[in-house]
Structures are given as structure tokens and as C-alpha cells.
Amino acid sequence: MSNTSTHDERIAKMTFASVYPMYLAKVEKKGRTREELDRVITWLTGFDNKKLQELIEAKATFETFFQEASLHPNASLITGVICGYRVEDIENPLTRQVRYLDKLVDELAKGKKMEKILRA
Structure with a gap:
């Protein structure tokens, strides 16, 4: 994927x-819960609910968010298209991590089973 550096910087x-x-509205509109959303985010990042709330309150950028995260070892199993791009082809590591999160939220909203979303 050939993202411009401007796009990567904006993310x-x-x-x-x-x-x-927006993530929460998307999943709730499809009948999923905040708890399920937080579980997916926790799986990807290693954050507990307290840390997640701290990052929200601190208005952490995605750069800071993923610097502090311990990405799940199976995160590389997240593949497919999100926002018109193949996740596995995204070159910038931070942009790829953000798109991993977008993809997981999308799968949750589409009603996938939690075991599949969490690559279990």
C-alpha cells in the first residue's frame, strides 16, 4: 500500500x-455492546479497561496509544480489506495497527463470532 506520509501523519x-x-456507535447500531468492543480492543492492545479509560481521558493520539500497547501476537492474522486497502499490504506500522483495530471493529459490527474476531 502506498499511503502518503501526510495520510500516515494524520492518522x-x-x-x-x-x-x-464512532466505534461504539457502529457496534451498538448492529446490536453489539460496549463490553464486546472493549474486549476486542483489549485483545489487540493488551490494555485493561482502566488503562483504556485513561488513554481516552488523556486524549492520547493513535501514535501514543499504539506506542503504549502490547500488540497481540496473533494481530498479524488480521487480514482483509478495510477502508479500501488490504490490511496486510499497509507498509507504515502505525497505520497498519490502526487499520487492524478498524478491521476488528468492523468484524464485530458485522456480527462475527467473538472467537473468530479474536483469532482463537
Whole structure:
């Protein structure tokens, strides 16, 4: 994937707190819960609910969010298309991590079983 550095930089500077309510609205509209969303985020990042809330309140950028995360060893199993791009082809590591999260939220909203989403 050939993202421009401007695009990558914009994603890095975006705050997780600004995107989280959109993730939540997307999954709740499809009948899923905040708990399920948080479980998916926790699986990917290693954060507990307390740390997740701290990052939201601190208005952490995605750059900070993923610097502090311990990405799940199976994160590389997240493949497919999100926002018109193949996740596995994204070259910038931070942009790829953000798209991993987008893909998991998308799978949750589409009604996939939690075991499949969490690559169990």
C-alpha cells in the first residue's frame, strides 16, 4: 500500500478519544455492546479497561496509544480489506495497527463470532 506520509501523519495525530465514540456507535447500531468492543480492543492492545479509560481521558493520539500497547501476537492474522486497502499490504506500522483495530471493529459490527474476531 502506498499511503502518503501526510495520510500516515494524520492518522498518527488523530486521538483515540475522538474515534472511540464512532466505534461504539457502529457496534451498538448492529446490536453489539460496549463490553464486546472493549474486549476486542483489549485483545489487540493488551490494555485493561482502566488503562483504556485513561488513554481516552488523556486524549492520547493513535501514535501514543499504539506506542503504549502490547500488540497481540496473533494481530498479524488480521487480514482483509478495510477502508479500501488490504490490511496486510499497509507498509507504515502505525497505520497498519490502526487499520487492524478498524478491521476488528468492523468484524464485530458485522456480527462475527467473538472467537473468530479474536483469532482463537
